[in-house]
Amino acid sequence: MFKKKIAEGTFMFSMNLDDILFESMWELPHGVTMNSYIVKGKDIAIIDGVIGWDGVPETLYKSLGEVDINSEDIKYLVVNHMEPDHSGWIENFRKIKTDFTLVTTAKGAEIVKAFYGEDIDIMIVKEGDSIDLGNGKTLTFHPVPNVHWPETMVTYETSTKILFTCDLFGAFGTMEEHHFDDEMTQEEVALFEQEGMRYFSNVMMTFVPLLKRAVAKTKTMDVAMVAPGHGPLYREHPEKIMNDYLGWADFANGQGNNEVTIIWGSMYGSTQKVAEYAKALLESKGIKVNFLQMPLTTESDVLTDVLRSAGVIIAAPTYEYKMFPPVAHIIDELGRKKMSGKNALYFGSFGWSAGAKKELEVILETHRMNWNFVDFIEFNGTPKEPDFKAVEQGVNALVESMQSKILK
Ligand SMILES: Cc1cc2nc3c(=O)[nH]c(=O)nc-3n(C[C@H](O)[C@H](O)[C@H](O)COP(=O)(O)O)c2cc1C
Ligand SMILES: [Fe+2]
Ligand SMILES: [Fe+2]
CATH class of the missing domain: 3.60.15.10 (Ribonuclease Z/Hydroxyacylglutathione hydrolase-like)
Incomplete structure (x- = not known):
């Protein structure tokens, strides 16, 4: 004492x-x-x-x-x-x-x-x-x-x-x-x-x-x-x-620093490859990236990093017709805490019929999070050239959309 x-x-x-x-x-x-x-x-x-x-x-x-x-x-x-x-x-x-x-x-x-x-x-x-x-x-x-x-x-x-x-x-x-x-x-x-x-x-x-x-x-x-x-x-x-x-x-309420937090989870590496690609792209533009793997990152850290960031990327595969649970769980937690108005991008791999995006939309709606998603990209199996291209466009759109929210 x-x-x-x-x-x-x-x-x-x-x-x-x-x-x-x-x-x-x-x-x-x-x-x-x-x-x-x-x-x-x-x-x-x-x-x-x-x-x-x-x-x-x-x-x-x-x-x-x-x-x-x-x-x-x-x-x-x-x-x-x-x-x-x-x-x-x-x-x-x-x-x-x-x-x-x-x-x-x-x-x-x-x-x-x-x-x-x-x-x-x-x-x-x-x-x-x-x-x-x-x-x-x-x-x-x-x-x-x-x-x-x-x-x-x-x-x-x-x-x-x-x-x-x-x-x-x-x-x-x-x-x-x-x-x-x-x-x-x-x-x-x-x-x-x-x-x-x-x-x-x-x-x-x-x-x-x-x-x-x-x-x-x-x-x-x-x-x-x-x-x-x-x-x-x-x-x-x-x-x-x-x-x-x-x-x-x-x-x-959506503003932030010139930072992007990537919340990602991947069972066998397909989503991970694209998440790493997005990270490198952002860093090549001089943007700080918080690269948070779920479930290995604490909820406390995720909330802190997302709060500070003007942009968020959610990268998670489909799991039993829904989103990979550790990522779904933290998005739900962000919603409970009323983290609102963030600019964001989603992508993730699926094996046969997808479902992660659908669950993400339900979580966003449930908590009325009002996040502005520039795109939702679900790709089949391992990522291929068009998938990387789509994510590149998504990242560019995210960076563009962040500009009005960045605290100068
Ligand atoms: C336990 C488990 C459940 C899955 N459930 C689904 C599913 O419901 N629908 C689907 O399209 N793919 C499903 N998949 C397949 C994965 O989405 C697919 O393997 C994807 O490429 C995994 O991405 P990752 O390498 O980033 O983990 C499942 C895979 C596992 C291991
Ligand atoms: Fe207290
Ligand atoms: Fe208290």
């Missing part, structure tokens, strides 16, 4: 987690941090605690003691977000202290009761409500519903102008010595941009319209520091992560 004073009377506790599947499904090559915060006026508030993750009250006492806080003085637990990665510690906290007030939205209160029972003192807050902690510290509360759960809010401290955002403005990736944007090396900045997109695509993307509304609300506030529940804190350029989130929201 890393502890740091981040402003007058304000402390961050941060914990690195490696070797976990986030939400029990996302493989994180660079791990994730869990950040929680303490604001100390006369009264003390814990915001989005993860302290005592290990369930040992002694750890909590020790951690609080190190920043000169007596657990007896904690009056409020501010729960910006009820997901158990941030609220699960309440169960342990109650073992050592029961006289506290939990602060959350009306929707949050319903969820608190469902998870932790009726016997918690809850203060329900609405837009602009505040708590005066004394000694000049005041917290104000601002609901931002559906930052992937319906009860979410952000908390603002008026004297330091710190905005505590929990999942909003989060990123994956663990932190060692550097926690603030102005401390980061160039490599760390690049890492957190990549891991920010991973977090956005894996966790935040499904509700992009509401997410944009949440970001817009934070942009109207006078914010000196963004302090999220995962990843770095932003005090030099707090608006950077807000703008990044808006940019990634555009990526989720």
Whole structure:
């Protein structure tokens, strides 16, 4: 557990987690941090605690003691977000202290009761409500519903102008010595941009319209520091992560970098040959290619790379009258996450009657993905000269169609 004073009377506790599947499904090559915060006026508030993750009250006492806080003085637990990665510690906290007030939205209160029972003192807050902690510290509360759960809010401290955002403005990736944007090396900045997109695509993307509304609300506030529940804190350029989130929201609606992600699967190499041909063609045009074989690539990586790309190629053979299942599965996942508006090309081999294209169309329709396919090319057996020619034309059309979507 890393502890740091981040402003007058304000402390961050941060914990690195490696070797976990986030939400029990996302493989994180660079791990994730869990950040929680303490604001100390006369009264003390814990915001989005993860302290005592290990369930040992002694750890909590020790951690609080190190920043000169007596657990007896904690009056409020501010729960910006009820997901158990941030609220699960309440169960342990109650073992050592029961006289506290939990602060959350009306929707949050319903969820608190469902998870932790009726016997918690809850203060329900609405837009602009505040708590005066004394000694000049005041917290104000601002609901931002559906930052992937319906009860979410952000908390603002008026004297330091710190905005505590929990999942909003989060990123994956663990932190060692550097926690603030102005401390980061160039490599760390690049890492957190990549891991920010991973977090956005894996966790935040499904509700992009509401997410944009949440970001817009934070942009109207006078914010000196963004302090999220995962990843770095932003005090030099707090608006950077807000703008990044808006940019990634555009990526989720079809824009992207001058990159093509090829999602491919092949049992005996016929589709693979053409996928490699398409890759070489794109690279000869100076376009970066992410060449992702399924099922060997994690879903987390596919979502991240597709989010960043202005073009996508799906290359998969027919399998039992449908699409090669590992590729069909990831397209379905992209649809569930509402990755929409991407420019794309499909091709794949079949043995006798095809079927992959038909299933692809069903998946696209089911999730109303609104992808713009320049062509669907199904070829019989091993690829022959006309098949390569058709794919070459498809690749050229894809590159052409991408131009209006590429972020300059
Ligand atoms: C388990 C299995 C199921 C298949 N089902 C179909 C099918 O329903 N319709 C069809 O036209 N071909 C089917 N095929 C044939 C493949 O689509 C064909 O061999 C194709 O060339 C494989 O491409 P690949 O080398 O890229 O894996 C199937 C092949 C396998 C191994
Ligand atoms: Fe969450
Ligand atoms: Fe979270």
